[in-house]
Amino acid sequence: MPSPTRSAAVTRSRRAAGKILPEHARAHNRALVLQSLFSAGAMSRADLARETGLTRVTISDLVGSLMEDGYVVEQGVREASGPGKPAMLVDIARDGHRIVGLDLSGSESLVGAVLTLDGEIVARHSVPVPARQSEVLDAIVALARTVVADAHAPVLGLGVGTPGVVDDRGVVLAAPGFGWADLDLAGTLERDLGLPVLVANDANAAVLAEHTFGGAGDDVILVRVGRGVGAGLLTGGEPLAGARFAAGEIGHVTVGTDGGPACACGKIGCLEAWLAVPALTERIAATGDPDSVLRDAGERLGIALAPIVGALDLSEIALSGPADLLGGALAEAAAETVRTRTLATFHDGLQVRMSTHSEDIVLRGAAVMVLSGRLGVS
Template sequence: MTASDVRSLPGRGIRHATKVLPEHARAHNRSLVLQTLFHQGAMSRADLSRETGLTRVTISDLISELIADGYVIERGLREVSGPGKPAILVDLDREGHRIVGLDLSGTDRFLGAVLTLDGEIVARHDVPVPADPAEILSVVTSLARDLVADAHAPVLGIGVGTPGIVDDSGVVLTAPNFAWTEVDVEGALSGELDLPVLVANDANAAVLAEYTFGGAPDDVLLVRVGRGVGSGLLAGGVPMRGSRFAAGEIGHVTVGTDGGPRCVCGKVGCLEAWLSVPALETRLAEDDADADGILRDAGERLGIALAPIVGALDLSEIVLSGPLELLDGALAQATVETLRARTLAQFHDGVRVRMTAQGEDIVLRGAAVMVLSGRLGVS
């Protein structure tokens, strides 16, 4: 697998509907084996043959290759109570590699972590967000370098979740909060660190974490609220990125005809101008006595933005990711009420709106899924 393979970002299972060309068969089969081990754990070569539908000869060959590459290990003999030779169990070498994840969506700090292949965080670093946008890339590079040094194992790759619209090559086409236009984050980091780098919008990274580690359904929208507001969308377990890489960019949708605050993008009344963490904190600081009303207002604006999406795509679940003290409670309740008032009751009254259980780690863990998918074909 190459770094560019992450752009397809498969769901939990390897899909068989599309014919696999002979020249791609081996890479497909490697991914199928690794995907099976990732989700089901240690098993014998015979088990793998039954689960994947590949012949025992093919499995034996692939396992030998994956052991040589350092991605799979033998874990000893299976315990048996009856006669017969016990089988040797194989599994991903979950401790043999590390992943570096970066989350650039915070309002005051950039977060970084070293993660296992299972998405568990084993080391953390963070740095203040620089006041000068011209310094952001160098600060991020330094943070990544420190994390690689703290990995204490070969680094499979670096995943980055960033605000903004990100293209197939890891170039941030625009990120108004960073004053970025056409910034090649992937190229800059890979050039400095000599490691595979994968870059995605932070909400798109977060929805991958919720799907892989958080039990989200195949059709789900995750709304990420931080320095800005964005969303990541899965349809049938497949991420939607859009014809211009801007699927899910709900932050700059105008959510009312009553004016409102001016957004960083220059428009008036964008969802982000009502719902972003800095916007909410400013309004709450100015009128602490009406905190419930301010949060309900922001939740209603979010519901206005989400109702057409729920109606068009028949989503069953909306996941909110951001500060619990702001999003949970009055804001989330107002979002549910607005959704129900603005969609077809017979079908959409059951839409679930919930907070993620992954807290501030969700983008970091999503960055790990990006690397797993891009490097190993696993998600």
């Protein structure tokens, strides 16, 4: 299968978007077969024909081609349930390839992992975040080499979740924490490793994991809270990147007209100044009243999210970060605030919940990026 462009990391295709051109039909049909197997598990060729709407001849040809490429394997015959020859089952070769993921969003460590095609982590490595910004890129390249060497199987691709604004070619347009501007991170890693590389903002990677592995619906915002605050969005099952690739950059939205703490960006009362983990822990220590601090931060989060929920008609909000800070009073206050500031008929049932994969969500999102970009599945 030809390697896709890097833009697949951001613009995944979950459903046919208009007429499929003849020159793209085969790749589209291969992705249909792989998506069906990825979602449902082992199936017969006849099952695949019914599931995809393709003819049995086409399915036989596609399965044969995918087997030759090492993406599909036969799993043995189905247990007989009646007369006739039992059907041979096929499935994605889940142990035939590995995915490498990098999570660059940690405040103390850069983390890399080897993952299966099902998003399970089988090996993990980390290095401290260098004190000097000039050394960060070299540390990332070295970490990537170490993780790839530990894959012990062909590597389908490398997915990277990084802080900052990332375009559809894997160029980091701005990541102030690393001192990066217009850094071609995907190109740098591709040249060094000789592998397909897909790069996205860490929150955008995380929402992909929440959708594929965490059971989130097609219209969801995932808010990542750590040393900063950011969000990833899916609408209609599609990632929302924005005109300048900065959709979800909610950390520097001003939440209220009552002043508030100074933010590192120079403004007063940014969401990040209320909600980032260092800000929360400092205020809790200063006041000794965690419930009041968390409810106030949750209300600020709700103020920021209500217009987004109303404009995009989102069905759920997932929070990713420390559960002891986000999962109780803060989540409840955020939900209450969004409900009071949106149309009750439609948003009274809005869910605000903790992510199901909070600890490794960026690594798993990196795996989804590779699955989508290389195989067309998610």
